[in-house]
Amino acid sequence: MSTSASIPAATVAAPRSGRPPRTRRPRRDVRRSLSRLPGQLLVTALLLLVLLPLVWLLLGSFKTQDEWLNGSPWALPSGFEWSNYSEAWTTGQMATYVRNSIIAVVPSLFLIVVLGVAAGFALEVLVWRGRNTVLLVFLLGIMVPGQMILLPLFTAYFQTGLTGSLWPLIITYTATGLPLTVFMMATYFRAVPREIFEAATLDGASMLRSFAFVGFPMVRNAVLTVALVQFFFIWNDLLIALTFTTSSDLRTIQVGLLNFSGQFGQVQYGPLFAGICINVFGTLFLYLFFNQKVMKGLAGGAVKG
Amino acid sequence: MERVLGDKKAIFVLLAPALVVYSAVMLAPVLISMQYTLFTGNAISGFEYVGFDNLTRMVQDPGVRRALWFTLQYGVVLTVTQVGLGYGLALLYQFTLRRGSTVIRTLLFFPVVLPTVAVALLFQRLFQVAPQDGLVNSLLNVFGIGSVDWFGNGGTAFVVIILMDLWRSAGFYAVLLYTGLLDIPEDIMESARLDGASAFSMVRHIVLPLSLPVLLSSLIFSINGTIKVFDSIVALTNGGPGDETTPLTLLMFQTSFSYGQYGYGASIALLLTVLSLLFTLAIFRSARRDNTKV
Numbered sequence: 001m002s003t004s005a006s007i008p009a010a011t012v013a014a015p016r017s018g019r020p021p022r023t024r025r026p027r028r029d030v031r032r033s034l035s036r037l038p039g040q041l042l043v044t045a046l047l048l049l050v051l052l053p054l055v056w057l058l059l060g061s062f063k064t065q066d067e068w069l070n071g072s073p074w075a076l077p078s079g080f081e082w083s084n085y086s087e088a089w090t091t092g093q094m095a096t097y098v099r100n101s102i103i104a105v106v107p108s109l110f111l112i113v114v115l116g117v118a119a120g121f122a123l124e125v126l127v128w129r130g131r132n133t134v135l136l137v138f139l140l141g142i143m144v145p146g147q148m149i150l151l152p153l154f155t156a157y158f159q160t161g162l163t164g165s166l167w168p169l170i171i172t173y174t175a176t177g178l179p180l181t182v183f184m185m186a187t188y189f190r191a192v193p194r195e196i197f198e199a200a201t202l203d204g205a206s207m208l209r210s211f212a213f214v215g216f217p218m219v220r221n222a223v224l225t226v227a228l229v230q231f232f233f234i235w236n237d238l239l240i241a242l243t244f245t246t247s248s249d250l251r252t253i254q255v256g257l258l259n260f261s262g263q264f265g266q267v268q269y270g271p272l273f274a275g276i277c278i279n280v281f282g283t284l285f286l287y288l289f290f291n292q293k294v295m296k297g298l299a300g301g302a303v304k305g
Numbered sequence: 306m307e308r309v310l311g312d313k314k315a316i317f318v319l320l321a322p323a324l325v326v327y328s329a330v331m332l333a334p335v336l337i338s339m340q341y342t343l344f345t346g347n348a349i350s351g352f353e354y355v356g357f358d359n360l361t362r363m364v365q366d367p368g369v370r371r372a373l374w375f376t377l378q379y380g381v382v383l384t385v386t387q388v389g390l391g392y393g394l395a396l397l398y399q400f401t402l403r404r405g406s407t408v409i410r411t412l413l414f415f416p417v418v419l420p421t422v423a424v425a426l427l428f429q430r431l432f433q434v435a436p437q438d439g440l441v442n443s444l445l446n447v448f449g450i451g452s453v454d455w456f457g458n459g460g461t462a463f464v465v466i467i468l469m470d471l472w473r474s475a476g477f478y479a480v481l482l483y484t485g486l487l488d489i490p491e492d493i494m495e496s497a498r499l500d501g502a503s504a505f506s507m508v509r510h511i512v513l514p515l516s517l518p519v520l521l522s523s524l525i526f527s528i529n530g531t532i533k534v535f536d537s538i539v540a541l542t543n544g545g546p547g548d549e550t551t552p553l554t555l556l557m558f559q560t561s562f563s564y565g566q567y568g569y570g571a572s573i574a575l576l577l578t579v580l581s582l583l584f585t586l587a588i589f590r591s592a593r594r595d596n597t598k599v
Binding site (some may be wrong): 036039042043046047049050051052053054056057060068069072073074111115116118119121122123125126127128134137138141143144145146147148149150151152153154155156158159171172174175176178179182194197206207208211232235236237238239242243253254257258260269272273276279280283284287 | 310311312313314315316318319320322323324326327329330331332333334335337338341347348349394397401402409412413415416418419420421422423424426427428430431436437438439440443472476529532533535536539540554557558561562567570571573574575577578581582585
């Protein structure tokens with residue numbers, strides 16, 4: 001009891017040492033907050049510019065077709081038209097598109113991480129002639145435009161009969177994700193002290209074992225970061241998905257959304273906005289969720305040393 | 306120890322899978338695509354050797370020239386504006402907001418992760434004129450300006466494309482350049498402040514020269530991305546009206562998959578690759594010259 005009562009008293013008596021007491025120099029405070037005003041106005045304007053379209057998108061997804069065609073674009077929706085979402089999900093086939101995207105993303109991401117981390121380890125930690133050349137060859141892949149590989153791949157998938165499945169997407173995503181992943185992982189492995197692998201070897205571990213049980217866990221946080229970056233590349237990709245999804249039931253979420261208006265006769269604004277919303281806020285949620293995980297992982301790593 | 310780190314079996318097991326996939330699905334297709342430039346036809350109808358016909362045709366094709374010009378225009382305008390805006394934001398984060406910038410940084414970063422297709426469809430509606438004015442036109446009306454048919458001609462459509470891509474990417478370049486500003490030693494700034502340097506001259510003489518390396522890598526990164534623009538234009542204007550907003554990437558795509566001309570498509574892809582190679586080299590060279598001068 002006595003402690004809780006003493007806290008406010010102590011605060012009044014002795015303001016926290018880090019910050020000067022507020023009442024001491026009022027004139028300077030006023031001038032300071034005045035000089036900060038343009039900055040604050042600017043920040044408010046910027047936030048409005050970024051957030052207003054997103055709020056408008058969300059509100060629009062609840063409007064009826066009649067409100068869209070006859071109401072002001074600034075008007076709030078009169079009610080929550082949830083049927084827009086079910087319409088987008090079923091008639092608009094968002095359910096199929098999301099499923100296809102997941103089927104394409106998960107295996108490619110897994111392969112990119114496993115192959116990329118292993119290659120990064122072999123190129124940076126292991127010592128052999130020509131490893132710099134191989135790393136450079138991987139680096140070149142970052143610059144090559146997707147258009148440069150589409151045609152031969154299309155021909156190859158067509159000839160091997162893979163067209164008509166999601167395999168072309170998985171294979172192409174895996175390969176195009178590798179250059180950046182290998183390069184980034186090699187950079188991360190550079191920071192790991194070699195003595196750790198020497199110790200593992202002295203303890204009797206083979207090189208493969210010390211990769212799997214020492215090297216890989218040591219760059220776990222980096223792996224999470226790389227996976228997050230690659231996830232967004234693949235999830236948001238249009239070029240590769242547009243090229244290799246030859247039938248409408250193979251469409252990924254981005255290709256599906258691009259053809260969304262075509263599902264209905266005329267533009268159905270409510271379902272269209274609901275479809276965009278599912279895509280936008282779903283992705284944003286994933287970003288916030290994973291980003292927090294990555295941050296946590298990074299913080300955990302920092303504390304553990 | 307050298308012998309253990311040079312373990313041949315380990316190198317093979319760890320590297321081979323990635324190298325095989327990368328070679329088969331990226332390196333080989335690049336070479337085959339170059340070979341395609343000498344042929345006509347496609348995967349379904351078969352190929353026929355035509356020598357340098359595709360390349361000579363490309364040099365004379367006004368469609369290719371328009372697409373090349375559009376690509377360069379888009380690349381230069383967007384690179385300058387997005388790196389410029391990003392740098393402005395980074396300065397704002399570092400010198401005006403300081404510690405309080407974390408939340409703002411996160412919020413302004415949101416558009417970066419959003420799918421381009423979804424953002425483009427949203428911007429189509431923001432700038433639409435029929436059947437109902439979008440947010441932008443109705444805002445113009447408030448100020449007594451008549452509604453503009455943004456997607457009705459190439460010039461205004463170009464403006465919308467640039468605005469949308471700025472909206473999408475500014476937060477990214479801001480964070481990228483902000484991390485560069487963080488590396489500027491605090492004591493240099495402090496001593497300049499004590500010498501009575503104004504905010505402008507501090508930016509001009511201290512911040513700008515010291516953040517030049519990260520600024521240049523942003524430029525390279527940006528020009529490489531903007532020359533390959535595809536998603537945002539396909540989803541926003543699909544190259545129209547006519548072909549007024551068609552970049553090389555989209556022209557290549559249409560030539561190959563709408564008209565089934567693989568050889569000609571591959572030639573345009575080659576032009577695109579050479580272009581991004583040239584830009585990267587050019588910026589690298591000018592970067593080296595500038596660094597020796599400063």
